[in-house]
Amino acid sequence: MKVSSNAARLVSQVLAGEVWPALADRHGFRVGPDGQPFSLPGMGGVTLGVHCGDPATGYASDHLEPGASVRHRDPDANMALQFLTCVGNQVRVESGPAAGAVGHVIGQHAYVLVDFAGAEMAGITTGDQVTVTATGQGLALAEHPAITVKNCSPGLLADLPGGTRPDGRLEVHVAATIPAEAVGAGSGMVSEYANTDLMGAYAGLGEDLSLGLEGLRIGDIVALQDADHRFGRGYRPGYLTIGVISTGQCMLFGHGPGPSSLLSGPADAFGVVTDPDANLASWLHQGQEWSR
């Protein structure tokens, strides 16, 4: 993105995390939109075979978190890890057979979500230690003071197409535009933690549940209409939030594929261009082998 920023003034912090196990309870089943019970994998652990550019929905999964789900054992250190880590930050595996593998953060979901190339992902499991080089919080666009940057690494900002237009707007390319009706769980939470689940993307379920979002892909850059995420996530007519789809398929009602927040401000501060290539897969892991 051709835009001036304070990227050169941002520091990096070296953070530690651990690939976190999938969690369940003794009751097993949760409840879908029509009351259907389900017990499905996808959240926590290392979810294989789904990478940036792949469909977000259509899996027998709930709260699908592509790749490795990372936390820190200490609650306060974990919040630092979750808040400070930004999309595009580099993550290195420190222990286990995949030690040395390098991936990238694709979003947050109460875990830091890390996408690795498939061959490397196969060697990662719960308990493996990782190092996150966190940079991006505090990123600001001097020529676009109405727009707040969230969870976006300077590297990702540079990779994004678009930039400052002659008319002063910030051109942003998005793969999809999301209506305000789709915003589900995550509304009312802070913008630096977890993400905004989108309803209306329940592939294979009723037409009355659909908001036409079944075609979303992991890594898609999307525009959320009437959403103000500058100071937490809320509905606000006339505002726009740019996010990246970091989680996929949900069966739990009121949940769904979720964007982590990247940019937020008045809608008229943006120039939105619909672009099917607006996906993290276009910029991250260039040149790597993507075996499934």
Place this chain on the structure above:
Amino acid sequence: MSGLRPVAVNLLGVVEHPELGGTPYRVDCDGRSYVPAGDGGIVLGPRLGESVFAWDADHAAPGACLVHPDQAARHALAAYSCIGNQIVVRTGHAAGARGAVLGQRGEQGRVIAWLAPEDLARMRPSDQVAVRACGQGWRPPGFPDEVEVLNLDPAALDVLPITAAGVGGTVTAGVRATVPSKLAGNGIGRPSVSWDLDLQLRVPFRPEDASGGPAPGNLLLGDLVAVSSLDARYNMGYRRGWLTVGVVVHGASPLPGHGPGITPILTGPQEVLRARPDGAAHAGLTEAVIRQLTAAEVQLQ
């Protein structure tokens, strides 16, 4: 579960003490910091029938919030307590005072207990309150199958502006206003038996936020409100053609994604569940209604 008799369970609630972290500040939707007053515990001032915007507070409910020191018991307290359930204060200066459940709040679970202002003023955090929980799973006789009733004491249905035309007919709820589901904030995607749903309404009111009826800027604590395209049978979520009716149980919030909260009581397809905007004539869960519910002697079964 049509035809099954509801059971009542005596539960113990403990009056909550508000909690804050190491910094007192929260950030409002315009980026200003503020110190949240009125978010939980015993809140003196707000009354049923007052505007949700009447007090400069955060999620202030007209009453005392009840919790339980054991988290699992706390979830059960929030899930099984229903609007109109009778409560009795067991300890402290207000011991013996009677009131009723007004609604619940989400996250770790809180029950909002209504008590007469003179009783509320004598209470303090850690006072124990018995809750006669009854209503979850109850289906009123003659109600159409398509409409679910939740979070409602069987005795409360008769004193609220809700009429049913029998099996195969419709259910009509008198409401202050109907709002679109895009105003649903915190609580969306969460279980309807144990969370309230915040409506992202704030002053100044924007006419485009309402669809029919008077401005939600006039929303009062205790009002019934309908939300279109919202299904609250299990988790709360978007479903085209569906309607949910709830009771306003706490006031507005400066937080983005938050606002006055409703406890859902009816949910069903809009062809069967109708909302009738009553405008200024609307009367929902008023103090008079609560006093009617609490007048009966508590029955311990």
